[in-house]
Amino acid sequence: MIERERIDKIIHLLRKHTAVMAEPAALAIVKTFGRDPFLILISCMLSLRTQDKVSLPASLRLFARAKTPQAMAELPLHTLEKLIYPVGFYKNKAKYIHLTCKKLLTQFAGIVPHTREELMSLPGVGRKTANLVLGEGFGIPAICVDTHVHRISNRLSIVATKTPEETEKALMKLLPEKYWIEYNKLLVMWGQNVCLPVSPLCSQCVLLPICPQMGVTRHR
Numbered sequence: 001m002i003e004r005e006r007i008d009k010i011i012h013l014l015r016k017h018t019a020v021m022a023e024p025a026a027l028a029i030v031k032t033f034g035r036d037p038f039l040i041l042i043s044c045m046l047s048l049r050t051q052d053k054v055s056l057p058a059s060l061r062l063f064a065r066a067k068t069p070q071a072m073a074e075l076p077l078h079t080l081e082k083l084i085y086p087v088g089f090y091k092n093k094a095k096y097i098h099l100t101c102k103k104l105l106t107q108f109a110g111i112v113p114h115t116r117e118e119l120m121s122l123p124g125v126g127r128k129t130a131n132l133v134l135g136e137g138f139g140i141p142a143i144c145v146d147t148h149v150h151r152i153s154n155r156l157s158i159v160a161t162k163t164p165e166e167t168e169k170a171l172m173k174l175l176p177e178k179y180w181i182e183y184n185k186l187l188v189m190w191g192q193n194v195c196l197p198v199s200p201l202c203s204q205c206v207l208l209p210i211c212p213q214m215g216v217t218r219h220r
């Protein structure tokens with residue numbers, strides 16, 4: 001099977017077998033509130049280094065109190081901290097959310113920008129978050145490479161990379177653009193349910209016949 005066909009097959013199988021799985025936090029936010037780039041941005045900031053089962057309820061608590069940069073900037077910092085607790089690094093995240101809201105109000109007329117450079121100029125916003133907002137918030141093709149995308153792309157031998165940045169560059173060359181936005185969603189769900197970080201469930205994985213299990217030393 002040539003590589004392009006293998007990638008098509010991987011995407012096809014993932015689409016089919018993730019249909020029953022819970023969607024990643026950012027997409028749950030889209031389902032609840034519509035395609036609002038601001039809410040996607042904030043929920044992504046909250047989800048960094050935090051499991052969805054903790055970050056999603058925190059996003060919902062926060063959005064029940066404030067859904068715009070103006071309203072969020074007006075929340076006292078300690079209230080913001082309390083609302084998002086116990087997400088990882090909640091004090092830093094509360095501070096960055098405040099700063100980001102203020103910058104959006106003063107430099108972007110309260111509107112989330114739609115270029116990677118401008119998004120990454122916001123406090124606490126890195127490439128991963130910027131790419132997710134571009135894709136899910138604006139429908140602009142971008143590959144959001146988080147820990148699941150980096151790990152599974154390497155195990156599947158779609159890429160052979162050491163860092164998420166290298167993975168993004170390699171994927172941009174290999175993946176047809178039509179897959180860029182949904183690739184994150186599919187691999188996050190697969191990574192949370194099947195291709196687990198420490199001991200992946202290879203014996204139950206539909207990708208096993210076309211996966212070289214690169215770097216996998218222990219599996220079930």
Ligand code: SF4
Pocket residue numbers: 152155156194195196200201202205206207208211212213214216219
């Ligand atoms: S076969 Fe194993 S390593 Fe390959 S994608 Fe499936 S769970 Fe991951």
